[in-house]
Amino acid sequence: MSLFGTNGVRGIANEELTAEMALDLGRVIATLKPGRIAVACDTRLSSFMLKSAVLAGIMSAGSDAIDLGIAPTPALQFYAKNNRIAGVVVTASHNPREYNGIKFVQENGAEFFREMDEESEKIYNSKTFKIARWNEVGTLLRDECIEPYVSAIAESVDFDKKFRVVVDCGNGAGSLTTPEILKRLDCEVLGINCNLDGRFPARNPEPVEKELGLLKKTVVEFRADLGVAHDGDADRAVFVDEKGEFVSEDAMLALMAKHYVEKNGGGIVVTPVSSSRCVEDAVEEAGGEVVYTAVGSPVVAKVMMEKKAIFGGEGNGGLIFPEHLLARDGGMSVVKVLEIMYETGKSISELISEIPKYYMLKGKVECRNKEKVLRELRKMFPDANHVDGARIDYEDGWLLIRPSGTEPIARIYAEGKTKQRAEELYREGQSILKSILG
Secondary structure, rough: OOOOOOEEEEEEEEEEOOOHHHHHHHHHHHHHHOOOEEEEEEEEOHHHHHHHHHHHHHHHHOOEEEEEOOOOOOHHHHHHHHOOOOOEEEEEOOOOOOOOEEEEOOOOOOOOOOHHHHHHHHHHHHOOOOOOOHOOOOEEOOOHHHHHHHHHHHHOOOOOOOOOOEEEEEOOOHHHHHHHHHHOOOOOOEEEEEOOOOOOOOOOOOOOHHHHHHHHHHHHHHHEEEEEOOOOOOOOOOEEEEOOOOOOOHHHHHHHHHHHOOOOOOOOEEEEEEOOHHHHHHHHOOOOEEEEOOOHHHHHHHHHHOOOEEEEOOOOOEOOOOOOOOOOOOOHHHHHHHHHHHHHHHHHHHHOOOOOOOOEEEEEEOOOOOOOOOOOOHOOOOOOHHHEEEEEEEOOOEEEEEEEOOOOEEEEEEEEEEEEHHHHHHHHHHHHHHHHHH
């Protein structure tokens, strides 16, 4: 099984992801990207331990390590881009409390692409990383990345309406940035769970609808224009409308993509094959084009760079604004939603009501022969999109069968214009996999 998944290395802290691993991963990035390397972490209880090990590994390989302390992942990425240096962020993003992770960042602020992760993994496994002589070890430096990041986002939009916004940072790193960004835009801000606490006492780090009851209730009570919630490292943002209703992440992706196409008079939007067709509908209606990729934000970012895309993102609250950063950014997502509301004069519920509605079902089945599944899917559906499994499009919906890259399972995604059609397509996916796997 690969050490690196779709977003770096993840595992249960001190069991699957140890300080020894973090030390060697620090050596790996310093071998690949010698020079100054910036390191930040989220609020998890294990993050300081792992960050310290990464910093030590970088210095032991002869590079200077810059400790940025606690910061959202996009703040570290923005710092790396502005200073043209590589970076490391210690975070498990949306994973449960006991997990942590280590993610490498390029000098342009983007996450390492897949081929870079593969090279990193080879160096890690072969232990061929650089070890500096005693008099050539690196130095520990300290800096901060919060202020430049907050300022850049606050200055990127211009509106003079005093929006009322409720922010649920989930006790994560976004507590340091999103409330401050909104205050600088003269918004009335009510923060919940905005104190740093790596135990995540209020809710799980992943901001799924069932975890956001307090946010929904507070939006209504505060008579807010918008509610927003972040994951642990604030590279994602999900929203609640002024009525206290959860906004589908796919619908928000479609709304933002449509906005960017209209502003640019066309252009390319990049998104994974697992995204709702409402994105394609909204983009094409506005005069743009959708390019589909494999699942994973580094893949989306890479294709965006290659295609010179105007916008991209995933249907999980991860939106990418290339003029700012070639990576998901929850803080920027919030201000861009407010910008659309200001420019159109519409509430978020009105804007979302204009996005075509679909019904999606997701599930998984055990799959221990992924190569056979992929081979048979190509035979059975030669005209499907095979960029990641097989996405079979129909006039009134689509079906995606995709073997997981990290687990012995195959995932089924089915979407239709009606709930009944989505259920039919999902059963079809189960039947296809049964016929292949026996």
